[in-house]
Amino acid sequence: MDSAATHAWKIFDEVKPDMKPKEVMEEANRCLFCYDAPCMKACPTHIDVPLFIKKITTGNMKGSARIIMEANPVAATCARVCPTEELCEGACVLNDASLPIMIGDLQRHTMNWAMKNNPQLFEAGEQNGKRVAVIGAGPAGLSSARELARYGYQVTVFEKQAEAGGLDTYGIVPFRLPKHVALWEVEQIKKLGVSIQTNTEVGKDVSIQAVLDGFDAVILAIGMAHVPPLGIPGEELDGVFDAIQLIERVKSGHVTDRFSGKKAVVIGAGNTAIDAATCLKRLGAARVQIVYRRSEKEMTAYPFEYRFAKEEGIEFRWQTQPKRIEGDENGNVTSVVCAPIMLGEKDASGRRRPIEIDNAPFAINADIVVKAIGQMRDIPLIEAFDLAHDHGVVAVDPLTYQTSNPKVYAAGDVIFGNGKGEAMVVAAAEQGKKTAQAIHEQLLSKI
Amino acid sequence: MADLHIDFAGIKSKNPFWLASGPPTNTGYQVQRAFDAGWGGAVWKTLGDPVINVTSRFSGLNYGGQRVAGFNNIELITDRPLEVNLREIRETKRAYPDHAIIASLMVEPKQEKWHEIVKRVEDVGVDGLELNFGCPHGMAERRMGSASGQVPDLVEKQTYWTKEAAETPVIVKLTPNITDITATADAAVQGGADAISMINTINSLMGVDLDTWNTFPNIAGKGTHGGYSGPAVKPIALSMVAECATQPDIQVPISGIGGIENWQDAVEFMLMGASNVQVCTAAMHHGFRIVEDMIDGLTNYLDEKGLNSAMDLVGQSVSKYKKWGDLDLNHKRVARINQDYCIHCNKCHISCEDAAHQCIEFYTESDGTRALKVREEDCVGCNLCSIVCPADGAIEMIEQPSDVSMTWNERQRLISVFGG
Ligand SMILES: Cc1cc2nc3c(=O)[nH]c(=O)nc-3n(C[C@H](O)[C@H](O)[C@H](O)COP(=O)(O)OP(=O)(O)OC[C@H]3O[C@@H](n4cnc5c(N)ncnc54)[C@H](O)[C@@H]3O)c2cc1C
Ligand SMILES: Cc1cc2nc3c(=O)[nH]c(=O)nc-3n(C[C@H](O)[C@H](O)[C@H](O)COP(=O)(O)O)c2cc1C
Ligand code: SF4
Ligand code: SF4
Ligand code: SF4
Secondary structure, eight states: OOHHHHHHHHTTSOSSOOOOHHHHHHHHHHOOOOTTOHHHHHSTTOOOHHHHHHHHHTTOHHHHHHHHHHHOTTHHHHHHHSOTTTTHHHHOTHHHHSOOOOHHHHHHHHHHHHHHHOOOOOOOOOOOSOEEEEEOOSHHHHHHHHHHHHHTOEEEEEOSSSSSSTHHHHTSOTTTSOHHHHHHHHHHHHTTTOEEEOSOOBTTTBOHHHHHHHOSEEEEOOOOOSOOOOOSTTTTSBTEEEHHHHHHHHHTTOOOSTTTTOEEEEEOOSHHHHHHHHHHHHTTOSEEEEEOSSOGGGOOSOHHHHHHHHHTTOEEEOSEEEEEEEEOTTSBEEEEEEEEEEEEEEOTTSSEEEEEOTTOOEEEEOSEEEEOSOOOOOHHHHHHTTOOEETTEEOOOTTTOBOSSTTEEEOGGGGOOTTSSOOOHHHHHHHHHHHHHHHHHHHHTTO | OOBOOEEETTEEESSSEEEOSSGGGSSHHHHHHHHHHTOSEEEOSOBSSOOOOOSOOEEEEEETTEEEEEEEEOOOSOOSOHHHHHHHHHHHHHHOTTSEEEEEEOOOSOHHHHHHHHHHHHHTTOSEEEEEOOOOSSSGGGTOTHHHHTOHHHHHHHHHHHHHHOSSOEEEEOOSOSSOHHHHHHHHHHTTOSEEEEOOOEEEOOEEOTTTOOEESOBTTBOOOEEEESGGGHHHHHHHHHHHHTOTTOOSOEEEESSOOSHHHHHHHHHTTEEEEEESHHHHHHOTTHHHHHHHHHHHHHHHHTOSBGGGGTTTTGGGOOOGGGSBTTOEEEEEEOTTTOOOOOHHHHHHHHHSOSOEEEEEOTTSOEEEEEOGGGOOOOOHHHHHOOSTTSEEEEEEOOSSOOBHHHHHHHHHHHOO
């Protein structure tokens, strides 16, 4: 690699340094080892937080890793991307008395140890003769596959991408979540005998019928798809990008100078928008503005993400509705024309409804426009499976994760309802686990 | 995976972790909860003629923001009727046949008293007996506990009486409130003890309230000496175990007690000669659940060391524990500061300057910054700087090449042969 390329890569290195040994010990010993600890309840996967921290203090790192991964098969990822202040750390009893324990950082410390030392933590269960197909190797699919393998199922995961990991591998920016972390988690699951068939899209490379016929149960864990169209004029201009595709390319190692020195506008204010914006900064964009039609209060990005974006010099333009994208004679983007917004009554999602103020349009100069207004659903595939859904959100029994076809289960973003904040890796992991448990309970009688 | 089973003087236990006699083993309910949590055995709260306890019994030593660095109590033996305890022991043993239940006993130093209680507890199915010659308060006033535990003759005699009646192994629990623990340990062995356990609690007064001038703890404005336990007593307990383990006359198994909180503490005691360990204060501080990491941590440690059994640890460090006169006078080590890790608090400098040998000095680096260096020729290798240094790895004690080994005893022998 030449030095420019090396430099380009450096800026995509993980931002957050590892905890220092002294810091680890001081922090771990500060934990009270609470009984019936609220941090544990606040973790969607219910990691036994006091116990994994106690094990750090006694130098039992293997035990610490086992406690964490027992509850959460993608815990190295979660330690990096969980909104901990809303989950475990937010619930820590020391919030009131002093400062909360840095649970996420301690978890990252243990998981870094595990990634370095590769202890064998789990074993596949004795084969029970049943076969389960998992469609999608994101956190939901991987988590269910891990649990099923431990129960003794023969698990085949179909993944359309070249590598497994879902958005952990392709969607979350590398300086927050390096790809090797997600791939290490994939390795741990493969070690239990789970077969992960990449470059294999169900509905294209493998037929739906073959999946339905060839397995005792099927888990649909396909997540969501790309960013939907904005539905405004100018979307086809050169310089308009899809945030998820942009990050995916960066994560796959395509660092280009296409954005260097450019003025970029990112539309939307969820985590995807922020990841795209910080990515653009690293790709050399001179100015990055996030445009959002609601206010700071309604923004769905996590507080830590928002803080990070501001530190990175991202500008925010609240209550701003893009109306059209303008271009020059060569078809290149030149500006985004926007209307100011007033906030009205609360809508169904509990957020105040944006109302456009007419007759006051203004233009923001831009060479690059990145759409980050959520993700579409793979409705054709869901319908090809003949599953009940609401606008692409697959309907499931909340306890068993069974869809309208009792043989098909669904977990992760594919069942994540609109208007419920942001989707989370940790929630997908928990649903994967629960789905595996539900399948085991259903099929157990038949084993 | 390594095997944690132990055989302690014939008492089998699925792991070396027992609850020591004390509040956590007061009732059947508690002991059963403890077994469910994973404890291999429990020494029941000391049985004897019931007593009356005072309220306000404990006090904790907080150190630098950490609670319970040490713990003090003025609790006596069980205050529940013997019949109730016996019934619960029987029930517990029936429900948990694979767990070890040891009855801790304390009665007046009379032969018939010992014979009677031994019969009664063995009748309900205990796996062994532990004679409590240790409690430093309350019972001593009645010539029991440490009052009898401090007199080697009484230890020997009472052990003997117990052995006359006992069919299960007899463990003698020793008090640390004595100058030389091997004297009473030896007396126990002479009396026929199958094993010894140590330590019980140490005489202590936890503190005095600066506002009221009352003691901690206080009972209606009055206090008394209590028994000290918890992490602070571990080094004392460990040395007493080592003293006994290195005595050629004391060949019985040792149960290590005192300040054990985790698997690492347990390994230290076992390396120093204990065949199992007992825990009281840590269970009081955190609950029975601490045993999960003790079991898990010990298993992982043994696996990492390539050992098949926890018993393989027992006594491995005993031969390294010597009399001072057997230490090599020619051995030399010096402190060295690693600038990569130093955070420039200068604590090593001031400790050495004011309290050691004035050999850590300032110098100026080429870039003008001030740093510290050890004048190695004057360093006596006392370790003080490395003990006070807050930065891991900043001060290393480096072994120096030295002349052939020469201990004080060898030196004295040479002098006596060849003259000074
Ligand atoms: C930019 C961005 C940033 C985010 N940041 C965070 C964050 O900081 N913290 C957090 O907790 N969450 C974050 N999330 C959300 C999180 O990534 C998702 O909630 C999580 O990945 C959902 O997991 P999943 O397994 O349901 O789906 P996905 O991770 O999307 O995985 C689905 C998988 O299915 C595969 N697939 C789809 N269709 C088929 C098919 N027909 N055949 C075979 N395979 C198929 C896909 O290729 C993909 O690999 C972020 C998301 C994005 C987009
Ligand atoms: C509150 C309290 C009560 C105790 N009661 C007894 C007892 O009844 N019999 C006994 O042999 N030891 C008793 N002990 C002593 C413990 O069994 C143990 O020897 C001592 O506390 C040291 O171990 P530790 O540091 O793990 O607590 C008691 C200790 C405490 C703290
Ligand atoms: S709530 Fe806080 S102090 Fe208590 S166990 Fe959890 S992290 Fe530790
Ligand atoms: S620990 Fe329980 S018994 Fe003791 S003082 Fe507190 S509430 Fe009372
Ligand atoms: S005590 Fe340690 S950290 Fe402080 S100055 Fe000395 S070597 Fe450096």
